Each structure stands twice: as structure tokens, then as C-alpha cells.
Amino acid sequence: METFTIKDIARELNLSTSTVSRALRGSYEINPETKRLVMECAERLNYRPNPIALSLKGSSSRAIGVIVPQIANYFFSQAINGIEAIAYNRGYHVIIFQSQESYEREMANVNQAMSRKVDGLLISLSSETSDVAHLRDVIDKNVPVVLFDRVSAELNVTQVVADNFGGAFAATEHLILSGRRRIAHLTIQPWLSITQERLAGYRAALEKHGLEFDENLIRYGTFGPDEVGPMVDELMALDPIPDAFFTASDRLAVGCLKALHQRQLAIPEDVSLIGFTNLNVADLLSPSLSTVVQPAQEIGQVAAERLIDLIENKQRAKPVDTVKIPTELVVRDSTNFVEHAEPLGAARTL
Amino acid sequence: METFTIKDIARELNLSTSTVSRALRGSYEINPETKRLVMECAERLNYRPNPIALSLKGSSSRAIGVIVPQIANYFFSQAINGIEAIAYNRGYHVIIFQSQESYEREMANVNQAMSRKVDGLLISLSSETSDVAHLRDVIDKNVPVVLFDRVSAELNVTQVVADNFGGAFAATEHLILSGRRRIAHLTIQPWLSITQERLAGYRAALEKHGLEFDENLIRYGTFGPDEVGPMVDELMALDPIPDAFFTASDRLAVGCLKALHQRQLAIPEDVSLIGFTNLNVADLLSPSLSTVVQPAQEIGQVAAERLIDLIENKQRAKPVDTVKIPTELVVRDSTNFVEHAEPLGAARTL
DNA sequence: ACGCACATCGGCAACGTTCCCGATAACGTT
DNA sequence: AACGTTATCGGGAACGTTGCCGATGTGCGT
Numbered sequence: 001m002e003t004f005t006i007k008d009i010a011r012e013l014n015l016s017t018s019t020v021s022r023a024l025r026g027s028y029e030i031n032p033e034t035k036r037l038v039m040e041c042a043e044r045l046n047y048r049p050n051p052i053a054l055s056l057k058g059s060s061s062r063a064i065g066v067i068v069p070q071i072a073n074y075f076f077s078q079a080i081n082g083i084e085a086i087a088y089n090r091g092y093h094v095i096i097f098q099s100q101e102s103y104e105r106e107m108a109n110v111n112q113a114m115s116r117k118v119d120g121l122l123i124s125l126s127s128e129t130s131d132v133a134h135l136r137d138v139i140d141k142n143v144p145v146v147l148f149d150r151v152s153a154e155l156n157v158t159q160v161v162a163d164n165f166g167g168a169f170a171a172t173e174h175l176i177l178s179g180r181r182r183i184a185h186l187t188i189q190p191w192l193s194i195t196q197e198r199l200a201g202y203r204a205a206l207e208k209h210g211l212e213f214d215e216n217l218i219r220y221g222t223f224g225p226d227e228v229g230p231m232v233d234e235l236m237a238l239d240p241i242p243d244a245f246f247t248a249s250d251r252l253a254v255g256c257l258k259a260l261h262q263r264q265l266a267i268p269e270d271v272s273l274i275g276f277t278n279l280n281v282a283d284l285l286s287p288s289l290s291t292v293v294q295p296a297q298e299i300g301q302v303a304a305e306r307l308i309d310l311i312e313n314k315q316r317a318k319p320v321d322t323v324k325i326p327t328e329l330v331v332r333d334s335t336n337f338v339e340h341a342e343p344l345g346a347a348r349t350l
Numbered sequence: 351m352e353t354f355t356i357k358d359i360a361r362e363l364n365l366s367t368s369t370v371s372r373a374l375r376g377s378y379e380i381n382p383e384t385k386r387l388v389m390e391c392a393e394r395l396n397y398r399p400n401p402i403a404l405s406l407k408g409s410s411s412r413a414i415g416v417i418v419p420q421i422a423n424y425f426f427s428q429a430i431n432g433i434e435a436i437a438y439n440r441g442y443h444v445i446i447f448q449s450q451e452s453y454e455r456e457m458a459n460v461n462q463a464m465s466r467k468v469d470g471l472l473i474s475l476s477s478e479t480s481d482v483a484h485l486r487d488v489i490d491k492n493v494p495v496v497l498f499d500r501v502s503a504e505l506n507v508t509q510v511v512a513d514n515f516g517g518a519f520a521a522t523e524h525l526i527l528s529g530r531r532r533i534a535h536l537t538i539q540p541w542l543s544i545t546q547e548r549l550a551g552y553r554a555a556l557e558k559h560g561l562e563f564d565e566n567l568i569r570y571g572t573f574g575p576d577e578v579g580p581m582v583d584e585l586m587a588l589d590p591i592p593d594a595f596f597t598a599s600d601r602l603a604v605g606c607l608k609a610l611h612q613r614q615l616a617i618p619e620d621v622s623l624i625g626f627t628n629l630n631v632a633d634l635l636s637p638s639l640s641t642v643v644q645p646a647q648e649i650g651q652v653a654a655e656r657l658i659d660l661i662e663n664k665q666r667a668k669p670v671d672t673v674k675i676p677t678e679l680v681v682r683d684s685t686n687f688v689e690h691a692e693p694l695g696a697a698r699t700l
Numbered sequence: 701a702c703g704c705a706c707a708t709c710g711g712c713a714a715c716g717t718t719c720c721c722g723a724t725a726a727c728g729t730t
Numbered sequence: 731a732a733c734g735t736t737a738t739c740g741g742g743a744a745c746g747t748t749g750c751c752g753a754t755g756t757g758c759g760t
Contacts, residue, residue, distance in 0.1 A: 002491075003464070003465070005745090005746055005747085006746065006747065006748095007746075007747095015709080015710085016709070016710045016711075017710090017746085017747075017748090018709075018710060018711080018712095018747095018748080018749085019708085019709055019710070021746095021747065021748060021749090022709090022748085022749095025748090029707070029708065029709085030707095030708070030709080031707080031708060031709085034708080034709085048461070048465055049746085049747075050406075050465065050745090050746050050747075051465055051466055052402060052405045052406050052411070052466070052467055052745085052746080053406055053715090053745075053746035053747045053748095054746080054747065054748090055402045055715090056400075056402050056403055056406050056714095056715045056716070056717095056745090056746080056747080057714080057715055057746080057747050057748055057749095058714090058715060058748095061402075063445075063466075070431070071427055071430050071431045071434060072427050072428045072430070072431035072647070073427075077421055077422050077423075077427035078422045080421050080422070080446075081420070081421045081422035081448070084421060084446065084447075084448050085448075088448070093445060093447075093462065093466065094445070094446055095413075095443060095444070095445050095446075096430075096434065096444055096445075096446050097434075097443075098431070098434050098435075098438070111398070112443065114353070115353070115398055115400065115401055115402075116401055116402070116413075116443065117402055254630075254631055254634060257634050258633070258634060261634070279631070280604075281604055281629070281631060281635065283608075284604060284607050284608060284611075284635050284636060285631065285634050285635055285636060286634060286635060286636030286637065286638070287636065288636065297422070355715090355716055355717085356716065356717065356718095357716075357717095365739080365740085366739070366740045366741075367716085367717075367718090367740090368717095368718080368719080368739075368740060368741075368742095369738085369739055369740070371716095371717065371718060371719090372718085372719095372739090375718090379737070379738065379739085380737095380738070380739080381737080381738060381739085384738080384739085399716085399717075400715090400716050400717070402715085402716080403715075403716035403717045403718090403745090404716080404717065404718090405745090406715085406716080406717080406744095406745045406746070406747095407716080407717050407718055407719095407744080407745055408718090408744090408745060
């Protein structure tokens with residue numbers, strides 16, 4: 001099972017490497033008979049073009065770079081799954097980088113991906129990233145880039161996101177319709193696109209139902225360990241206290257659920273809880289967790305498809321735009337609907 | 351931010367590329383002064399060696415291939431996380447392949463990894479794989495290979511696994527000590543190493559406590575969708591019926607929990623449930639799930655470390671062996687300990 | 701018969717890097 | 731003074747592939 005090169009074929013058939021090369025890629029200026037011989041010989045030797053040499057030549061490397069903040073994260077691992085599936089079908093390999101939520105590492109990752117001559121870049125920004133100059137460099141070099149999930153409005157490239165506004169609006173409205181009035185929102189860094197969109201959806205739902213927006217009910221996480229407990233404590237010390245939590249990520253939803261359990265707060269009797277997540281065990285949690293489902297895998301697939309379209313068809317691929325993948329509200333026990341919503345402060349019974 | 355080559359430095363300093371190359375890698379036969387000039391110029395131009403050219407030259411590609419059955423799987427995504435962390439620290443990139451539990455795709459992945467000239471291969475076998483000739487080819491080519499989790503005794507290479515026997519033994523014994531006598535074992539394909547080891551641990555615990563091994567209580571899954579429900583139905587139709595379930599994977603544990611819920615079986619009153627998993631939400635499930643915890647991330651780290659040791663130090667790296675990472679039994683509500691174990695067949699109350 | 705177009709193929713350079721070898725000078729040895 | 735050493739560097743090939751240009755041969759028109 002050794003590896004044969006174009007030279008071996010040339011030697012075997014007493015041809016030049018050029019001829020073999022052109023025969024292999026079906027050039028018109030090669031005798032059909034010669035072409036047949038070459039093809040057959042290549043088949044016989046199980047010839048496979050050397051992707052490294054092709055990359056060096058400057059053509060395509062048939063690899064795409066994927067940069068995510070964390071692999072061990074329900075959302076990203078499923079997104080990568082979608083990416084890999086599409087890439088495999090279209091003959092590309094996936095080189096994975098983790099930014100670990102660090103701006104420094106993200107820049108390093110971008111440079112490494114470039115020096116590996118990836119044909120395109122799929123990236124979800126780290127939570128530290130506010131300046132996107134490093135990506136602008138890549139785009140200027142004419143390397144296709146598609147952002148997904150954690151995107152940036154400053155870049156004029158295709159972006160693929162969940163319908164964050166719509167999902168947040170639906171979640172918030174659901175809480176309101178089930179009688180909640182003081183809805184806390186636990187989210188992540190405020191400068192991220194997804195944070196802003198979800199916050200906007202949350203505000204819009206409040207406004208629609210005539211509820212006041214209270215900045216005190218918003219808490220911004222920082223991806224640190226065990227940060228959710230203190231946030232919950234702060235919120236529950238408010239007056240009046242919140243009667244619902246809307247969390248913006250997998251990590252926060254799980255952390256919040258754990259923190260509420262530890263503090264002996266009953267869900268949904270004391271507080272409702274709804275997450276913006278991608279957990280496939282949400283219905284098995286205690287209580288089963290209402291969620292806005294993000295189609296992580298589909299986001300990955302769409303992003304990969306758009307990227308490869310750009311790579312293979314730079315001229316007439318679909319125009320740059322922002323693709324919004326719909327989210328879905330799934331109501332479970334953590335936000336049990338209360339038949340007759342009671343006024344704030346009244347005792348709630350179930 | 352364009353990319354400079356060794357030639358640019360040579361032209362800049364009126365030197366030959368050879369001299370620059372050797373200066374850069376600190377050859378002794380270069381004038382220290384010249385060396386300084388080259389270094390400084392490289393620094394100034396932000397020179398980065400081209401990994402593609404290095405790969406073509408035949409030296410190292412500083413990339414390792416990772417082949418897993420599925421990325422979107424708690425165990426593997428965490429293992430990959432560990433792998434990537436180590437690889438990054440030691441200056442390697444990770445190219446990921448999914449075999450999708452298919453033998454065909456696994457072989458294709460191996461070939462692709464080879465043609466990408468990875469410096470080493472980390473692989474967890476697909477559930478379809480029984481023949482490992484494709485890996486033997488790789489090993490014969492002197493490319494370092496390390497197996498993890500799903501390993502094969504037929505290959506004389508370093509393997510990194512969880513302590514499957516010990517974990518299964520502990521889980522089974524825990525069930526026995528909490529009064530269970532008819533313990534069903536839901537596991538995966540029987541020819542996989544992890545299946546056999548866990549089954550052996552299960553049997554050993556039964557034997558130690560004088561319980562009979564009953565083949566009827568064992569069910570082998572096939573990674574199909576919704577396969578757990580029928581398995582549970584079959585098991586619960588046995589006479590006498592099982593009073594406990596021990597599952598061998600994340601997927602089976604979650605599927606089993608779901609199936610038991612749907613069938614209105616109370617956990618742990620009707621049946622106990624313990625999983626061999628990597629779920630970090632196990633304590634939030636309903637009921638909280640007792641598990642044997644597999645240190646997925648650590649397995650990935652150790653495997654990556656051993657592989658890179660082999661790559662960089664083929665002669666005197668640690669000898670080939672099988673590294674067993676300890677597992678940990680975590681008891682939660684799904685296997686509540688019953689104070690006075692009652693004889694088989696008697697009514698159980700809680 | 702001459703030239704010309706066409707068909708078919710080979711030679712060479714190039715991508716960025718390393719390595720083997722040879723070249724040049726300065727210096728010391730006998 | 732002739733030669734060998736040593737220090738320092740350049741030239742060229744090689745890794746596998748493609749693309750440009752040129753070479754060769756064949757057949758045709760005039």
C-alpha cells in the first residue's frame with residue numbers, strides 16, 4: 001500500500017510527467033489512447049494525487065479551517081458535526097482550532113489556518129473578540145470566510161445565525177403569558193451579536209406586553225467557572241424578586257438549574273426557567289427544561305455549504321447576506337403554564 | 351500582513367536561501383553576525399515557515415489526524431478537547447475525521463490522513479471495524495498510531511482506555527449491594543474491546559456475589575435510532591423481570607432513561623439505572639443519574655501526549671503499552687441504596 | 701514541394717524549504 | 731612556498747504537481 005506519484009506512472013509508460021498530469025485531468029490535447037493507458041495505469045497503481053504538492057502549487061488544499069471558542073460544548077460540537085458532514089460530501093477536510101474564548105488565540109488560529117493554506121475559513125468569534133481586523137486581512141487576501149453564530153456586523157461576509165431575536169422574543173412572551181412579570185435574563189458578554197439580538201428580542205416582548213425593562217434584571221456572564229451561583233444570589237436579593245429566569249446559553253441554563261436546586265428554589269413554583277440551548281437531554285432534566293432550540297447542526301451545515309459555494313464558485317455564489325435559521329420554542333415543565341396569572345407578590349400555589 | 355518566504359530574506363540581505371535556512375535553524379556553520387542579521391530580518395518581516403513546503407520536503411507536517419466515530423457525542427467531543435489542548439501546546443494542529451461508525455469511511459479517513467502526511471494518528475475504532483489491516487499498513491509505514499477508547503488487541507501499539515473492567519465491576523457491585531438481583535446490561539457491539547471489558551467487569555461482580563450470569567439480560571445495541579425502547583420492552587417481558595439496568599454508553603443511558611419514563615417505570619423504585627457515561631448534566635437529570643464517570647478529556651490528553659512523544663522521540667518514548675485511566679463511581683438517585691436488601695420477588699416499597 | 705495548421709507530447713520553471721556538495725577565502729603547518 | 735584546515739557561504743537538486751512554451755510529426759491545401 002505504498003504511495004505512487006505521477007512520476008511513477010510516467011516512468012511506467014515512458015511518458016513525461018506533464019503528459020500524465022494532463023491526461024489525468026482530461027486535457028483535450030492528449031491522445032485518447034494515451035489517456036486510456038494513463039488512466040488504467042493510475043487505477044492499477046492506486047494513484048492518489050498528493051494534496052500537499054497541490055497546496056504548494058498554489059491551487060486548492062481542499063481543506064477548510066474551523067475556529068470555534070470551545071469544542072466541548074453542545075452547540076459547537078453539533079455545529080462541527082454538520083460542518084464535517086457537508087465538507088466530507090464535497091471532498092474537503094476540516095482542520096479544527098479552538099480559540100478558548102481568547103482573542104490572542106483566535107488571532108493565532110487565523111494565522112495558522114492561513115499558513116496551512118486552507119481554502120476557506122469558518123469562524124465563530126471568541127467572547128473576547130471585538131476587533132475583527134485579523135479577519136479583514138484574511139478577506140482582503142481573497143480567502144472566503146463565513147461567520148456563524150457569533151458573528152460581527154463589521155464584516156461584509158456571509159453570516160449564518162439562529163433567529164436569536166425571534167427565539168428570545170418567543171421565550172420571553174411565553175414567560176409573560178404564563179403569568180410571569182419579573183423576568184431575569186442571564187446572558188453572556190454584551191458586545192457579542194447574539195447577546196444583543198437576544199436582549200433585543202427580550203425587550204421587544206416586554207414592550208409588547210407593557211412591562212417595564214429593568215436593567216437590574218440583566219446579568220452578563222464571563223464564561224468563568226461557577227459564576228452562575230453568585231448571579232442568582234444577586235438576582236434573588238432584588239425587591240421585588242424575579243419570578244422567571246431566561247438564560248442565553250447551554251452553559252448558563254445548566255448552571256442556573258444547578259444553582260436554583262442548590263438554593264432550594266422550586267421550579268417552576270418559585271421561578272420559571274427557560275434556556276436558549278442545544279441540549280438534547282432537556283426533556284430528561286429535573287424538571288424538564290423549556291428551551292428555545294437552536295438548530296446547531298443545521299447552522300453548521302448551511303455555513304459549510306455557503307463557504308464551499310464561495311470557494312468553488314467565487315463569482316456567482318449567492319450574494320453576501322445573513323442567513324437566519326429559525327429557532328423553536330419547546331415548552332416543558334420548567335415553565336409550567338399557570339392557568340390564572342396572579343398579580344405580582346401574591347402567593348403562588350400549584 | 352502578506353506572507354514572506356525565505357527567499358525574501360535572502361534577497362533582502364544578499365544571501366542565498368541555503369544560508370538563510372541554516373541561519374534560521376541555528377546551524378553551527380553560520381557566522382554569528384550573519385545569523386543575527388537573518389534573525390532580525392525574519393523578525394522584521396514576520397517570517398513564518400511555510401508548513402506546506404515543509405510537509406512536501408518530507409519532514410514533519412506538524413499535524414495529527416484524529417479519527418472518531420462521531421464528533422457530536424459527549425465522550426468524543428470532550429476527548430477531542432483534551433487532544434486539541436495538548437496538540438496546541440506542543441505546536442501541532444488537529445485534523446478531524448468522522449467515521450460515522452462505518453468501516454468503509456474509517457478506511458477512507460485513514461487514507462486521507464496519510465495523504466495529508468499527518469505526523470501521527472489518533473483513532474477510536476468504528477463499531478463496524480473488526481479487521482484492522484488498514485491500521486497495520488499505517489504502522490508499517492512507521493507512522494505513529496495511538497488508539498483510544500475503542501481499541502484493538504490485535505495491534506501492538508500504545509492504547510489509552512478508561513478502566514472499563516473496574517468501572518463495570520463497581521457499577522454492578524453497587525447495584526448488588528443496594529439489593530438488586532436481576533441486573534440487565536445494555537451495551538454496544540459485542541466485538542468491541544470496551545464492550546468485552548465492561549461485560550467482564552459485570553460478570554466478575556455477579557460471580558463475586560454468587561449471582562448467576564444470565565445471557566438473556568444482556569442486550570447489544572447497534573447505534574440505530576430509537577433502538578432502546580424495544581430493548582427495554584423485551585427485558586421487562588422477562589420472568590422474573592429485571593430490577594436494574596446498567597448501560598454502557600451515554601447514548602444508551604439517556605435513551606434508557608427516556609424509555610423508562612415513557613413506560614411509566616419508576617426509577618429507582620421499579621428499576622435502578624446506572625450509566626457508563628460522560629454526561630456532565632447527570633446530576634440534573636430526573637432522577638439524577640448514577641454513573642461511572644469516564645475521564646474523557648484526560649483520555650484525550652494522555653493519548654495526545656503519548657502520540658506526540660512517539661512522533662518527536664521515536665527511539666526512546668515510553669514503551670508500547672495500554673494505559674488505563676481510572677473511572678469513578680458516582681452514586682445518585684437513580685440507584686438509591688435500599689437499607690435492607692429484600693429477597694428476590696418480594697414487594698419493594700420506598 | 702512548400703508552408704501551415706493541428707495534434708500530441710516533452711522540457712523547464714515554479715511553489716518554499718532543506719540538504720548535500722562544492723566553492724572561496726583566510727589561516728596555520730611543515 | 732605548497733598544502734591542508736577551518737570557517738563561511740552559494741549552487742543545485744529534490745519533494746509532487748501544474749502550466750507555459752517549444753518540439754516533433756502528420757496531413758492538408760496551394
